Amino acid sequence: MRYCETGPVHLDFHRTLNATIGYLRTQYGYDFLDSVFRRMAHDVYRILHEALQRGDPEELIHHWTYFLDREGGGYELQREEKIIRLTVHRRPAIAYLQSRGLGVDPAFCRQTVVVNNALAEGTPFEIITEVLGEGRCIQTLRRRS
Amino acid sequence: MIPSDHFVRFYNEVFKALEELGHEHLVAYWRELGKLQVQELAARFREGGLPACHEYWQRILEEEGCEGRLTLTDEYFEFRMTRCPSLAKVLDNDAAPCRWYCDHCMGWCEAVMQAAGLHMVLDVESRTEPHCVMRVYRDPTLAEEYERAARLPSHPYA
Numbered sequence: 001m002r003y004c005e006t007g008p009v010h011l012d013f014h015r016t017l018n019a020t021i022g023y024l025r026t027q028y029g030y031d032f033l034d035s036v037f038r039r040m041a042h043d044v045y046r047i048l049h050e051a052l053q054r055g056d057p058e059e060l061i062h063h064w065t066y067f068l069d070r071e072g073g074g075y076e077l078q079r080e081e082k083i084i085r086l087t088v089h090r091r092p093a094i095a096y097l098q099s100r101g102l103g104v105d106p107a108f109c110r111q112t113v114v115v116n117n118a119l120a121e122g123t124p125f126e127i128i129t130e131v132l133g134e135g136r137c138i139q140t141l142r143r144r145s
Numbered sequence: 146m147i148p149s150d151h152f153v154r155f156y157n158e159v160f161k162a163l164e165e166l167g168h169e170h171l172v173a174y175w176r177e178l179g180k181l182q183v184q185e186l187a188a189r190f191r192e193g194g195l196p197a198c199h200e201y202w203q204r205i206l207e208e209e210g211c212e213g214r215l216t217l218t219d220e221y222f223e224f225r226m227t228r229c230p231s232l233a234k235v236l237d238n239d240a241a242p243c244r245w246y247c248d249h250c251m252g253w254c255e256a257v258m259q260a261a262g263l264h265m266v267l268d269v270e271s272r273t274e275p276h277c278v279m280r281v282y283r284d285p286t287l288a289e290e291y292e293r294a295a296r297l298p299s300h301p302y303a
Contacts, residue, residue, distance in 0.1 A: 002239070005150040007210045013152035019181050020159060023174065032162070039158045040147065043240035067148035091146070112146045 001062055002047040009070055014093040015102060022105040033107060034114045041118030052123035057084060057141055060119065064139070068092070086139040094135030112137060157235045160243035168245075175249055175301055179256025190261035195222040198263070198281050213276075220287055224279040232275040247272055251299035254279075264288035268295035 024033045042049055051059035061077070064086055068075050074090035097104050109131045116127040116139060130138045147155050163170040190197050199217045202224050206213060212228035231250075235242045247269040258265040264285045268278045278295075282288040292298050 003151060003154075003234075003237075008208050009149055010208045011149050013149040016178065016181070017147065017149075017152055017155065019178070020156075020174075023177050024159070027173075036155075036158050036162050039162065039240070040151075040155055044151070044154045044158065044238060046239040064146070067146070067150060070150065071148060093146075093149070115147065 001059070001066065004066070005070070011071065011092065011096045014096050015100065017093070017111075018097055018102065018105050018108055021107050021111065025105065025107045030107070030110075033110065037111055037114035038118040040111075041115045042121075045115070045119060049119050049121075049123070052119060052125050055124050057125060060141070061086075083140060083142040085141075088135070088137045088139070091135035091137070098135075109137065112139070151234075153231045153234045154238055154240065156249065157238070157243050157246060158240060160246060160249065161241070164243060164245065171245065172252075172302060175252030176256070178249070179253045182253040182257050183260045186257050187260035190257060190263060194263070195281060195283065198222045202279075220282060220284065221291075222281045226275075226277050226279070229275040229277060236273070236275065244272065245301075247277065248299050248301040250277075250279075252301040255302065266292045266295060267299040268292075269297045269299050271297065 021033065024036065045063075048060050048063055051057075061084060065075070065077060068088070071092035073088060073092045076087045076089070078085045078087070094104055094108070097108075113129040113131065116129045120127045120141075124143055125141055126144050128138075128140045128142075130140075132138065159174070160171055163174055186201065189201070193200070195217060199215055199222050202222075203215055205211065206215065206224075210230045211226055213224060213226040216223040216225070232242075232246060235246055247267075251265070251267045254265050254267065258281060262283075264282045264287075266280050266282075266288050270277050280288070280291055282291070
């Protein structure tokens with residue numbers, strides 16, 4: 001894995017992430033916010049994007065589960081013939097913000113939606129992200145028909 | 146999903162995107178983060194002084210995986226960072242680093258220290274190597290004196 005962090009987890013970064021999303025949304029709008037998420041997907045996560053372009057979803061699946069495990073997330077991973085579905089029951093970032101009594105920005109989960117969409121661009125896959133609220137979502141990766 | 150482990154690489158992308166709009170946009174963002182951190186830390190530092198700074202950065206050193214040494218004297222608190230995990234991650238990155246990356250640190254700390262009645266000097270030493278020295282003083286004249294000897298003092302709002 002390209003960025004395989006180990007050691008202590010600093011969940012307080014989610015507080016700054018939440019504030020940053022709120023700041024960019026209110027000062028610059030959704031298009032600008034999304035452009036930053038897309039830079040993240042295409043430049044920082046270039047290895048994940050390239051793996052999907054090659055038809056390999058495993059780098060992304062490992063990325064999802066590795067970092068959810070590191071942060072103590074609750075999830076299920078289901079594999080079917082042409083579909084891989086990640087059902088997140090407890091997203092640690094949301095749980096952390098709520099534990100600190102902080103309001104979750106309305107665009108907070110947009111990071112997941114836009115990064116997933118951008119990762120899937122130009123690849124044989126699509127990633128459908130259903131945000132269910134309260135730190136829950138379903139991310140479905142499947143080959144385009 | 147952007148995990149907390151990857152936040153600083155996201156941060157770096159935000160810096161570059163704002164810098165492309167004009168440096169004043171990047172500086173405005175740092176000011177906003179400064180306000181956020183003032184709410185979080187200023188009262189603690191104002192009441193606890195240099196020992197409270199030492200206590201805070203002791204936790205950061207452990208939790209963020211920094212390598213370095215903390216020193217607390219009667220005159221100052223010093224954090225001599227031999228490996229900054231934040232810049233190290235930004236350099237270990239398939240995306241390019243923002244040339245002003247190190248200044249974000251002083252960007253929020255300056256606001257907190259001003260609100261706490263303390264005076265900080267950050268010598269980033271190099272913008273391409275992950276080490277720096279931070280000192281916090283109670284006495285502004287001692288801070289000014291220390292800054293005169295700094296190799297690359299950070300002044301994000303200059």
